[in-house]
Amino acid sequence: MNRANNPSTVAPPIGAYSHSVEIPPGSRILYISGQVGIGPDGLLKEGVEAQTEQVCRNIVAILEANGMGLKDLVKVNSYIINPSDLAGFRAARTRVFGDAKPASTLAVIQALAGPQYLVEIEAIAAQSVAAPRAASSAKPAARKAAKKVAKKAAKKAPAKKSAKKPAKKAKKKARRR
Numbered sequence: 001m002n003r004a005n006n007p008s009t010v011a012p013p014i015g016a017y018s019h020s021v022e023i024p025p026g027s028r029i030l031y032i033s034g035q036v037g038i039g040p041d042g043l044l045k046e047g048v049e050a051q052t053e054q055v056c057r058n059i060v061a062i063l064e065a066n067g068m069g070l071k072d073l074v075k076v077n078s079y080i081i082n083p084s085d086l087a088g089f090r091a092a093r094t095r096v097f098g099d100a101k102p103a104s105t106l107a108v109i110q111a112l113a114g115p116q117y118l119v120e121i122e123a124i125a126a127q128s129v130a131a132p133r134a135a136s137s138a139k140p141a142a143r144k145a146a147k148k149v150a151k152k153a154a155k156k157a158p159a160k161k162s163a164k165k166p167a168k169k170a171k172k173k174a175r176r177r
Contacts (some may be wrong), residue, residue: 001128002027002074004101013031016094017104021074023126029074032062032123048080048118049088055121058094068125073102075124082118083108089119125173 004018013019023029035058037051038044045054063069080089089106102123112120 002126013101015090015104015106016097016101017076019103019175021103023074024128025126026066027126030063030066030068030125032059032125033164034077034120034122035059035062036099036117036120044116047088048082048085049092051117052089052092052119052121053096055119056093059121059123060096061124066125068127070092070100071125072125073097073100073123074126076102076121077102077105077123078104078119078121079109079112080106080119081109081111085118 003022003024005020005022006013006018007020010019035045035055037054038058039054040061045051059073060070063072078089078093080086082086086106112118
């Protein structure tokens with residue numbers, strides 16, 4: 001499971017995010033491209049709050065399509081073009097993401113891919129992949145049994161003579177003549 005961390009040696013987060021999120025070894029990692037406020041119907045939502053809500057819903061849909069959820073969000077990079085849109089952005093993000101607090105960056109930039117887009121968010125998610133216990137405990141037992149069978153077979157089998165040795169002896173004899 002991903003582990004959020006806000007060290008006491010750093011000021012607490014000023015928003016709905018964590019200073020860091022650790023991904024355990026062997027996790028599935030999902031990179032989500034920057035999403036804009038276009039709904040499944042292909043229409044762009046009006047205003048920053050509506051676009052942000054749609055962007056967040058797109059991210060949730062992508063997570064679900066990959067067998068993940070908001071708990072698996074690790075990092076979110078958000079871009080808005082107008083600093084006065086911050087309150088609407090935060091309200092919509094909180095409405096959809098709820099208590100999820102991935103590591104996060106928010107940047108106010110001059111423009112996005114088109115002037116109609118007011119917000120864009122890209123994300124990274126990770127899901128721990130735990131090996132089934134029965135399979136992992138069976139592996140050492142299976143290996144041990146296979147070694148035992150191989151050892152028995154090696155004892156019963158006649159010793160093999162190398163095909164190279166008789167050929168070398170024949171060459172030596174031919175040289176002596």
